[in-house]
Amino acid sequence: MDVLLDGLTQALSLLFSGDRETWAITLLTLRVSLAATAVAALVGVPLGAAIALGAFPGRRLLLAAANTGMGLPPVVVGLVVTVLLWRSGPLGGFGLLYTPTAMVVAQAVIATPVVVALVAAALQQVDPEFLVQMQGLGATRVRALLALGAEARLPLLAAAMAAFGAVVSEVGAAQMVGGNIAGQTRVLTTAAVLATSRGEFGLAIAFGLVLLLLAFAVNLVVTLAGQRPR
Amino acid sequence: MTSRSVTSRSVTSRSVTSRIGCRDLRVSAHGRELLQVPELDVAAGEVLAVLGPNGAGKSTLLRALGHLGGLHRGGDVLLDGRPAGSRDLRSAVAAVLQRPILRHGTVAANAATGLQLRGVGRGEARRRSAPWLDALGVGHLATRPARTLSGGEAQRVAIARALAVSPRVLLLDEPFAGLDATTRADLLADLRVVLDGLDTATVLVTHDRDEAVALAGRTALLVAGRIRQLGATERVLDRPVDVDCARLVGFTNVLPPAVTGRPDVCVARPEHCSAVNGRPAGLRIPGTVRRVVPLGGGTRVDVDTAAGTLACLAPGSDAPPPGHAAVVTVADQHLRRVCEPAR
Known part of the structure; x- marks a missing residue:
């Protein structure tokens, strides 16, 4: 119990004493995971919508693939991205390995199936005649789709939160493609792993608590925005 | 314009x-x-x-x-x-x-x-x-x-x-x-x-x-x-023009020429057909009562005839029992002549 209490006090002191390194790690975590979620949304929302609303061959296969991809092991994603970005690899020329950009790429790969599967589920639970009815009230195709998005906004926000939660908490991919370089690619999860391996349990718990607080803060903002009465 | x-x-x-x-x-x-x-x-x-x-x-x-x-x-x-x-x-x-x-x-x-x-x-x-x-x-x-x-x-x-x-x-x-x-x-x-x-x-x-x-x-x-x-x-x-239209607007009893002896197919609404003997007649088609269904405020009698099963809908509960002979009667004014089904 002492270890936990120590961790707690250490976390609070690290945060409120304005420890520069902790803040930098926290900000990088937020930046990388938000960017990855945004990229995943950019790719996943249209794809999920197409699966939910479209009629094309392979639609259900794609959905099954996305559902499977929700459980994609971050270590495997990290491994594949590492191989691709390796200096002699096919994308090695960009020199992205061990940069935050590489972490965004890997985390976006992890988050995209989550977004696709949950967006498809969110849109499929709206009445299948919804778009026709919106057209039947004078909506253009774009306005009808926006109305559909508004109708499903709570499950859509849940999809975004699930994607963010998946990437902010993963350690395998961040460790592999980022390398946990202090001041460059160290995020809360990799920092916690390092501290633990060094036996600095208090510090590790501190990082864990900061991670929890961060995830809670982001989700709180999104939840409050989504539940605003209309 | x-x-x-x-x-x-x-x-x-x-x-x-x-x-x-x-x-x-x-x-x-x-x-x-x-x-x-x-x-x-x-x-x-x-x-x-x-x-x-x-x-x-x-x-x-x-x-x-x-x-x-x-x-x-x-x-x-x-x-x-x-x-x-x-x-x-x-x-x-x-x-x-x-x-x-x-x-x-x-x-x-x-x-x-x-x-x-x-x-x-x-x-x-x-x-x-x-x-x-x-x-x-x-x-x-x-x-x-x-x-x-x-x-x-x-x-x-x-x-x-x-x-x-x-x-x-x-x-x-x-x-x-x-x-x-x-x-x-x-x-x-x-x-x-x-x-x-x-x-x-x-x-x-x-x-x-x-x-x-x-x-x-x-x-x-x-x-x-x-x-x-x-x-x-x-x-x-x-005034339905053919048998499909007739069925659609409620003339569900279809009477082919072979049964009626008239040149065209005739149709009639169940509410204009009677299976109770002794009603004033136009067209008369003999048959056997298949079933009697009491409805709110009336009775539906289905009669098996040479024209198939004809439904008769009448107010009251007056009806011959199932299995008995009955004559379906339709007044001429309630018959409509239609074309054959267009198939």
């Missing part, structure tokens, strides 16, 4: 007053033709009922007229006598579907949806749609969440939502189908009053001839994707 109408090939004398219509409208799916309507016109202020059995293509016709949903369409939809594109139709048409698809939010917000989708601001849209909630008798529900409404209330809101955009064309796709008899009768009466005061061209798709009588001046009978008969509602419901 007149000079352009004259030069336009497809314009006939009727379509000058036509608000919505079509020429050579065809819809197909998977290589199969679902609908083919060479010509249809509905004038401003008019209500046209499209009556048809399930699967006849009624909803398809409605959607094709409004360019709603993804259909493989051919031919032209006409607005004010001129071929119209989807954009023109979006601004002219409002539709009410079989299920009232309401959004999350209050009744007032739902009623304003159509105007908002057309770019009207939220406050303005609510102000303009509120009177329509009152007109349809749901004004007192304005602040209720739409999800808490009963089926009848929700459909009233859906109709108010459609009327709030002041549509030049109103498309109704069996909006009363899911409602109980009392709710439906009330809503039909209210809608009649509202539509009478408007200059909207209305197309009502239904399988219920009572709805056609209650709302529509003209009725079209749609069978297997084609309009078989079109005319004044009373006339269409009383």
Whole structure:
């Protein structure tokens, strides 16, 4: 119990004493995971919508693939991205390995199936005649789709939160493609792993608590925005 | 406008007053033709009922007229006598579907949806749609969440939502189908009053001839994707042209020439047929009583005859017991001559 209490006090002191390194790690975590979620949304929302609303061959296969991809092991994603970005690899020329950009790429790969599967589920639970009815009230195709998005906004926000939660908490991919370089690619999860391996349990718990607080803060903002009465 | 109408090939004398219509409208799916309507016109202020059995293509016709949903369409939809594109139709048409698809939010917000989708601001849209909630008798529900409404209330809101955009064309796709008899009768009466005061061209798709009588001046009978008969509602419901149309409008007893000894196929409504012996006669067809079904305020007797099973509907509980011989009688004035089924 002492270890936990120590961790707690250490976390609070690290945060409120304005420890520069902790803040930098926290900000990088937020930046990388938000960017990855945004990229995943950019790719996943249209794809999920197409699966939910479209009629094309392979639609259900794609959905099954996305559902499977929700459980994609971050270590495997990290491994594949590492191989691709390796200096002699096919994308090695960009020199992205061990940069935050590489972490965004890997985390976006992890988050995209989550977004696709949950967006498809969110849109499929709206009445299948919804778009026709919106057209039947004078909506253009774009306005009808926006109305559909508004109708499903709570499950859509849940999809975004699930994607963010998946990437902010993963350690395998961040460790592999980022390398946990202090001041460059160290995020809360990799920092916690390092501290633990060094036996600095208090510090590790501190990082864990900061991670929890961060995830809670982001989700709180999104939840409050989504539940605003209309 | 007149000079352009004259030069336009497809314009006939009727379509000058036509608000919505079509020429050579065809819809197909998977290589199969679902609908083919060479010509249809509905004038401003008019209500046209499209009556048809399930699967006849009624909803398809409605959607094709409004360019709603993804259909493989051919031919032209006409607005004010001129071929119209989807954009023109979006601004002219409002539709009410079989299920009232309401959004999350209050009744007032739902009623304003159509105007908002057309770019009207939220406050303005609510102000303009509120009177329509009152007109349809749901004004007192304005602040209720739409999800808490009963089926009848929700459909009233859906109709108010459609009327709030002041549509030049109103498309109704069996909006009363899911409602109980009392709710439906009330809503039909209210809608009649509202539509009478408007200059909207209305197309009502239904399988219920009572709805056609209650709302529509003209009725079209749609069978297997084609309009078989079109005319004044009373006339269409009383003078079907063929056996399919006859069944559709309630002349369900079909009497072939071999049974009647008359040159044409005759049809009759069950309520005009009697299986009680000794009734004054026109046509008499002997048979055996198959079953007797007591209904509220009357009795239905099914009689097996040379013309198949004929249903007789009479007030009271007077009926011969099953298995007994009976003679089905129909007065001549209630018989209608029709064409053979077009198969």
